[in-house]
Amino acid sequence: MAYSEKTRGIYQGQLKALEEAGIFKLERYIHSPQAADIEVEFPAGSPLKKVINMCSNNYLGLSSHPDVLEAAREGLETRGYGMSSVRFICGTQDIHHELERRVTEFLGTEDTLLFPSCMDANAGVFEAILTKDDIMISDRLVHASLIDGIRLCGAIHDTYKHSDMAHLESKLRLHADKRLKIVITDGVFSMDGDAARVDEMVALCEKHDAMILVDDSHATGFIGKTGRGTHEKCGVMGKIDVITTTFGKALGGASGGCVSGRRELVEMCRQRARPYLFSNTIAPVVVAGVLKVLEILSATTERRDKLERNTAYWRKGLSEAGFILKEGDTPIVPVMLFNAKLSKDFPERFTMTASTPLVSSSRSFPKGRPAYGRRYRPGTRFITWTKRWMRLSRPGKGSRYSARPSRRLSTGTACEGRHRADRRLREGRDDPGHGRRGRLGENRRARRERPRPAGRLSGRGRDLE
Numbered sequence: 001m002a003y004s005e006k007t008r009g010i011y012q013g014q015l016k017a018l019e020e021a022g023i024f025k026l027e028r029y030i031h032s033p034q035a036a037d038i039e040v041e042f043p044a045g046s047p048l049k050k051v052i053n054m055c056s057n058n059y060l061g062l063s064s065h066p067d068v069l070e071a072a073r074e075g076l077e078t079r080g081y082g083m084s085s086v087r088f089i090c091g092t093q094d095i096h097h098e099l100e101r102r103v104t105e106f107l108g109t110e111d112t113l114l115f116p117s118c119m120d121a122n123a124g125v126f127e128a129i130l131t132k133d134d135i136m137i138s139d140r141l142v143h144a145s146l147i148d149g150i151r152l153c154g155a156i157h158d159t160y161k162h163s164d165m166a167h168l169e170s171k172l173r174l175h176a177d178k179r180l181k182i183v184i185t186d187g188v189f190s191m192d193g194d195a196a197r198v199d200e201m202v203a204l205c206e207k208h209d210a211m212i213l214v215d216d217s218h219a220t221g222f223i224g225k226t227g228r229g230t231h232e233k234c235g236v237m238g239k240i241d242v243i244t245t246t247f248g249k250a251l252g253g254a255s256g257g258c259v260s261g262r263r264e265l266v267e268m269c270r271q272r273a274r275p276y277l278f279s280n281t282i283a284p285v286v287v288a289g290v291l292k293v294l295e296i297l298s299a300t301t302e303r304r305d306k307l308e309r310n311t312a313y314w315r316k317g318l319s320e321a322g323f324i325l326k327e328g329d330t331p332i333v334p335v336m337l338f339n340a341k342l343s344k345d346f347p348e349r350f351t352m353t354a355s356t357p358l359v360s361s362s363r364s365f366p367k368g369r370p371a372y373g374r375r376y377r378p379g380t381r382f383i384t385w386t387k388r389w390m391r392l393s394r395p396g397k398g399s400r401y402s403a404r405p406s407r408r409l410s411t412g413t414a415c416e417g418r419h420r421a422d423r424r425l426r427e428g429r430d431d432p433g434h435g436r437r438g439r440l441g442e443n444r445r446a447r448r449e450r451p452r453p454a455g456r457l458s459g460r461g462r463d464l465e
């Protein structure tokens with residue numbers, strides 16, 4: 001038997017280590033459509049409980065909107081259920097092409113290409129547009145999917161401190177000799193909830209002849225006066241070279257994503273982006289739904305205006321109740337609790353009563369870690385900051401996203417270091433009790449003292465500062 005007892009034992013050990021470290025994830029089963037009020041079975045087998053859902057990214061409440069459902073039904077009737085092939089082999093449906101046109105119009109870009117998800121868009125875009133002579137400079141807190149895309153690309157990678165424009169400029173100067181430069185950021189950072197300073201970034205990119213890519217997954221549909229995204233909020237519509245975004249959050253929440261931006265860059269993706277070339281595109285029923293969502297959002301800003309009011313109301317209420325919040329004005333509102341046990345217990349108390357907020361992810365909080373706090377989005381989500389570690393997670397060898405790691409100048413930020421520690425722990429390679437001062441610390445010291453090959457750009461394997 002290929003799957004021997006020894007093999008089983010290894011996995012059972014790893015899973016047990018996850019449980020012991022407090023990072024074993026359990027799913028809730030939702031027995032109702034996605035909405036602000038849902039019925040949840042948790043733990044599995046428990047009676048259904050009515051709760052307020054604060055975990056989803058259903059920012060605009062469109063996931064179960066009757067008009068979107070009706071459009072999806074019509075899409076199903078007229079275009080069928082599935083495509084049964086990738087686009088470049090079999091062709092595409094008219095509605096896919098129509099959606100690309102409508103997204104281009106909505107975002108104010110030159111062209112758009114659909115991907116099965118934004119994760120796929122981010123995984124495919126860099127490899128399609130860059131070569132080993134180019135440099136990718138990313139904010140240190142970008143989403144995991146951007147990190148994976150960066151790892152898949154042969155270009156050199158460097159980072160700048162989160163939202164630090166002076167540091168970004170120093171990096172742009174440092175890499176002035178590269179053929180092409182691209183600066184990479186989230187539009188709204190999914191854990192910290194702050195918006196990138198894309199106007200300043202555009203100015204720096206113009207000054208230093210660099211391109212800019214913004215992942216606007218947590219902005220498209222509701223950030224900016226008419227919900228176009230971070231580029232609208234910052235007054236730089238038409239100046240972002242690449243926008244990647246998802247249809248799996250505010251835009252109906254089903255699935256799908258896209259790369260939108262300069263015509264040539266989008267065309268390069270059509271020719272070379274592997275998730276586009278080798279994976280089925282979005283199902284017709286979803287395309288029909290997203291088309292309706294864009295129609296709704298183009299007709300009125302009512303929903304994003306209400307979200308803005310809700311956000312302000314929630315921020316004010318929480319502050320008045322004595323909670324410490326991270327500053328910002330997006331619907332992602334981090335609530336700082338500063339204590340691991342409190343972070344874990346706090347949401348559990350909520351879920352004990354009926355019709356109370358559903359909170360997520362305290363279980364994912366690694367044992368022995370400081371609690372950075374939680375965040376809450378009005379009507380959508382309340383979550384631990386520990387997701388930052390999850391976001392920075394890098395799949396192990398053999399995963400499709402780690403097949404060809406990029407040449408990185410930095411092997412990690414402090415968070416990534418902690419994540420590596422976490423991975424060691426999961427793989428049973430380190431004792432959770434010792435952490436950085438234990439064997440990990442020794443390993444790090446040993447690595448530091450190891451001689452480096454001449455010409456390596458990254459001193460101690462950390463970021464060049």
Ligand SMILES: Cc1ncc(COP(=O)(O)O)c(C=O)c1O
Pocket residue numbers: 117118119120143145186190215217218245246247248255256257
């Ligand atoms: C910033 C960001 N980019 C990309 C994604 C991935 O989106 P999708 O679900 O379409 O793959 C997410 C999802 O959480 C995200 O937060």
